[in-house]
Amino acid sequence: xxxxxxxxxGLVAPALVLSxxxxxxxxxxxxxxxxxxxxxxxxxxxxxxxxxxxxxxxKRVAEIEREYxxxxxxxxxxxxxxxxxxxxxxxxxxINVKEAVNDLRTTTPENWWNRHEEAMRRTADDxxxxxxxxxxxxxxxxxxxxxxxxxxxxxxxxxxxxxDEFVAAMxxxxxxxxxxxxxxxxxxxxxxxxxxxxxxxxxxxxxVDRLKSASxxxxxxVTKARVTEYVDRIDRSVNxxxxxx
Numbered sequence: 001x002x003x004x005x006x007x008x009x010g011l012v013a014p015a016l017v018l019s020x021x022x023x024x025x026x027x028x029x030x031x032x033x034x035x036x037x038x039x040x041x042x043x044x045x046x047x048x049x050x051x052x053x054x055x056x057x058x059k060r061v062a063e064i065e066r067e068y069x070x071x072x073x074x075x076x077x078x079x080x081x082x083x084x085x086x087x088x089x090x091x092x093x094x095i096n097v098k099e100a101v102n103d104l105r106t107t108t109p110e111n112w113w114n115r116h117e118e119a120m121r122r123t124a125d126d127x128x129x130x131x132x133x134x135x136x137x138x139x140x141x142x143x144x145x146x147x148x149x150x151x152x153x154x155x156x157x158x159x160x161x162x163x164d165e166f167v168a169a170m171x172x173x174x175x176x177x178x179x180x181x182x183x184x185x186x187x188x189x190x191x192x193x194x195x196x197x198x199x200x201x202x203x204x205x206x207x208v209d210r211l212k213s214a215s216x217x218x219x220x221x222v223t224k225a226r227v228t229e230y231v232d233r234i235d236r237s238v239n240x241x242x243x244x245x
Contacts, residue, residue: 046220050104053224057101060231064238068094071241089130090237097234100227112219113159117166119226123204124173130197134190135180140172159216167212174205196237203229 068090100119107115131138178201186194207226214222 050220054101054104057104057227057231060235061098061101064097064231064235065094068238068241071238090234090241093234093237097230100230104223104227107223109216109219112223113162116223116226120170120204120207124170127197127200127204128173128177131177131180131201134194134197135184138176138180140176163211163214167208170208171205174201174208177201203233
């Protein structure tokens with residue numbers, strides 16, 4: 001009798017273990033599937049939000065192009081003479097802003113930083129060229145070093161160190177342009193141009209300051225903000241085109 005009970009326990013125990021083993025993967029699978037589905041849904045939602053952002057900017061650029069055409073026609077009809085440098089720059093900007101919005105479609109977490117650096121350097125080059133035209137040669141300045149409270153250079157991680165090096169170089173360029181433009185004496189249409197260039201320098205400086213705390217995860221927000229603000233600036237410039245002269 002005792003032997004029979006032992007035999008029964010010996011047969012039942014492995015069966016229970018085997019049954020439990022068979023159930024465990026099944027119990028994890030729904031949770032894993034739900035997690036994967038949730039992750040995919042979140043990714044799709046973010047992708048749709050980015051697509052919506054691009055669509056809104058596309059519509060704004062199309063409106064800017066229409067307003068630019070109207071403003072040009074009004075300038076001609078009223079026989080006004082906008083400052084030549086500003087007129088040429090605005091014409092170029094209306095083309096470039098469309099390309100900037102279109103580039104958002106192919107911007108990814110892998111390529112955003114190189115594109116952002118290139119765009120900011122290109123902006124700095126354009127502004128510096130205007131400063132040089134108004135004030136003469138811009139004296140290069142030594143890059144500032146980003147340090148912590150102990151005087152140690154901060155961040156050695158691949159992204160942050162690259163970011164800090166770029167920020168330091170750009171901050172030096174902004175300071176040099178400000179100093180050069182401060183020496184310009186102007187009035188009338190030229191003063192308007194000086195004020196516009198100064199506003200662009202200040203804007204570039206603000207962008208550089210904000211970039212100090214950017215992380216790699218901010219790739220879309222940083223990129224979208226740069227392009228959106230570019231659209232805003234061109235929109236304002238187009239609206240003021242027929243006021244110059």
